[in-house]
Structures are given as C-alpha cells and as structure tokens.
Amino acid sequence: MKRVVITGAGTVNALGQNVPDTMAAMREGRCGIGTLDIADLDRLAIKIGGQVRDFDPEAWFNRQQLSLYDRFTQFTLVAGREAMAQSGLEFTDELAARAGVILGNSGGGMNTLDENYRSVYEDGKNRVHPFVVPKLMNNAAASHVSMEFNLKGPSFTVSTACASSNHAMSLAFQMVQGxxxxxxxxxxxxxxxxxxxxxxxxxxxxxxxxxxxxxxxxRNGMVQGEGAAVFVFEELEHARKRGADILAEVVGFAMSSDASDIVMPSKSGAARAIRGALVDARVDATEVGYINAHGTGTAANDKTESAAVADVFGAHADKLMISSTKSMHGHLIGGTGAVELLACIMAVRDGVIAPTIGYEEPDPECALDVVPNEAREADVDVALSNAFAFGGLNAVLALRRF
Structure with missing residues (x-):
C-alpha cells in the first residue's frame, strides 16, 4: 500500500478566504458567525450563520462562467485554485488521465434553486435559465474542477449529508493508497x-x-455555515520526487452506519467509526493527541460524541484534546469535514490546537478537554477528524505529522 500525503490546501469560509487567514482566525478563536445578509431575513426565525462576507464572484469569474457556477461551485473553484497553486502539480499526459476529483456536497446549488423558485412562484415567470439544471446539480463543482485542472480520472460527488466531505476524502485517500x-x-x-x-x-x-x-x-443548537475546502492528496514518493512541500500524512479512515434512526446519532455507530480509523491507521489510541469533533452544539450530538470518545479511548480520553471549530465557522453540512481538516493539519504540522469558542458552562455528560475559548500549543503526532451525519452515516479520518 502506498503512503498518502497532503501537498496542497485551499479554502473559502466564514473565517477567511484562504488557508492562512482561516488558520489565523482559528488560532485567535475568532467567530465568523453573525447576522445573515440574505433576502427575506425578516421572515426567518433563525437570522444568524457562518456566512462568507465580502466574496466578490466577479473578481474570480467572467460573466459566462457565472451563468454556470452556483455559489457552492464558486467557493470550490477558488479553494481548488489555492490548493493547486500550493501543490505545484500540473495534470498533464498520464497523470491527467489517472487523476480525478472527489468532492462532498449535500444540497447542491441551493442558491440557484431558491432564486428560480422565486422566479416561477413569486414573480410568475414561465421559464427559467437553460443552465439551471447543470448549475444546481450536486456534481457541478466536481465537474468544473475536473475541467479547470484537466482531471480525467475518477471524478464524482459524494452526498451523505454532514459526512459528505469525510466520505469523499476517505475515498480519494483509498484510491491513492491502493x-x-x-x-x-x-x-x-x-x-x-x-x-x-x-x-x-x-x-x-x-x-x-x-x-x-x-x-x-x-448550548441551544447548531448554526449553519457555508464555504469550501479542497486538498491535493498525493502518493508520498511521487511528492518527494518533485520536492513538494508536505503538510501532513493521511494514515487511515473508517466509515460506519448506525442503521437505527434518520436523525438521532448512535454512540456505538460513532465509536465503531473512530475505532475503525485507528485500526486502519495502525495507530494505538494513546498516540492520538487531538480530535476535531463533529461538535454541532446540539445536546444529542455533543453527549453522544463525548460518550463515543470515552468508550474508544478509555483512560486516555482524559488526556485528549477535542475541539469543535463549528463554534467559529458554523456547520457547513456537506463541506464541513473539509474545512475542519484544516484544524487537524494545523494541529499536527504547527502544534496549534483550535479552540471550542463560546464555551461557558461545563456539562458533566461532556467531561472532556474541549480546549475552551483559547487556542493551545501542543505536540500532536496523530489527529482525528470526526463526521457523524443525519441518516446515521459516519466517517472518521486520521492524520499524522510528517
């Protein structure tokens, strides 16, 4: 089996429109959640979110491109350009024929859908733009990334609600590893x-x-966010031969299904995914220093996840640092695991643990070191990224310091 490393990373999210700004915000414990700037806000009971502010699509794309790119595709392409620039990879000849793109996404082109429902039902128009379907389809971002970077190999979108990104990255890891x-x-x-x-x-x-x-x-619930994160996963020797800068090594993953309830999480399902990632990575539980939690801020998730971590790690759970960066950037649903992988890279590469901000009162059912409110410097060799989705679909990735 091949060793797999990360050689490029890019992002657009509520904390920053690139990786350095995002990691700086995580170090500072900055909150990207605020009042939404969207149509008909007065008709909503929920008026806050982790919205990407001051994003100018026209600075990145021409008019013809914007007729094809929903907001989720725009975010993906900008993040993809950053990741590709950092990696220095050029996809030509045989590499282009073999390499592909696998992305996670849950809702597809929701802004396009919303705008066109308004056009038909509110404005009474009887036709929509001819590119509505290719603009809103879940695989639009993956397709446009493949076209922009000449990726002619296996390319598709994974849609498993809040675990979409982790499932996508796990599959990409498996393809390179194999x-x-x-x-x-x-x-x-x-x-x-x-x-x-x-x-x-x-x-x-x-x-x-x-x-x-x-x-x-x-806590009293979750907050939605938006954005994207894109990475280049590369076989180690391939990266070494071209002198690539290596951010971290991907060493394992696992997936599980609760097979029990469409919305309520299961401790055993989460624990099986965490334990499976350790087995796949050939990592002892005591080697893990940090977990980026799914950590939605709902009682059901937080208590279940805490119990699953305690179940897997036993006495070592007291020595683990586990934080939820959703407290800063919100829950990006299908994109959330990708943005959260940045916190894991920061932990193993830079020795900086992103905090769980907004923490005000200990919960005896979540008796873990959640790195409250302030980032922490720590020596971390192995980090896990948890994603536990509606539908009972779980995916956990393991990173190691390179």
Missing amino acids: GMTPAMVTGGSEAMLCFGGVKAWEGLRVMSKDGCRPFSAN
Missing part, C-alpha cells in the same frame, strides 16, 4: 445560506438563534 492514481483532488463545499435553505433547517428545531456553543451546558 495505487489507482498518484494524486487526487478532494474536499467538499456547501452554500445553502439562502431563504429556502435556512427555512428548511428551521423546521428541524435544532438551530440556535444566538450562537454555537458545542459541549457547553447552556
């Missing part, structure tokens, strides 16, 4: 902070009106 291709572009994106997207989540009654406070006893 020798199918020397490199893959992977990650995820989401942009459903529009009236319809927020209204749909309101119906679940799991949303906070004032902020995301994972693991804090006074």
